Amino acid sequence: MAQTAATGSTGAKLDRKDPNYVRCVSQVETGSLVKKRRICHTNAEWSQIDAAGSRDAEDIQGRTRQGFDPNGAGGD
Template identity: 45%
Template sequence: MLHILTVLALAATPAASVPADDRTPPDKAPSSMTNSEIKTYNEGLAMTHPYYIKCRKIEESGSWVKKARVCRTNEQWKQAWAQGNQNARDTAEAMTRAPVNSSN
């Protein structure tokens, strides 16, 4: 039990390489960075930090196998999510306001 608590305590302590407050956004697009560049950039950042880079595999339309690797900072993922939700709301609103064809 003591071993588990020690491991949890060590995992909770942040790495002290670069202060997270001094970090700037990545110089190039996260999707164009290699995995090792992303790992180096993320070192010392909390997973919830706005500049922490996360990658996802997204299925490409028309293919059963092909997937695109998309990497963005948390801030960019948040903006993309908000924009997608706004687009969905706009579409739903436009559909409810659409005129009804009464000639039939």
């Protein structure tokens, strides 16, 4: 028997805030104005994806700041 996105292993409906609740989003395919793809993950997986994206953004910002001199010195 197949499990639906909103039901748990016991068959009971899951709350939308439950870490095991499956959420799907549609993302536009790169290079297309109309083609979309559906991506589904549990709330726990979406949280991990968001955290990884935030870490990556902070890492890039930190590396950019290391090479930035607010006084405008050229390093000659």
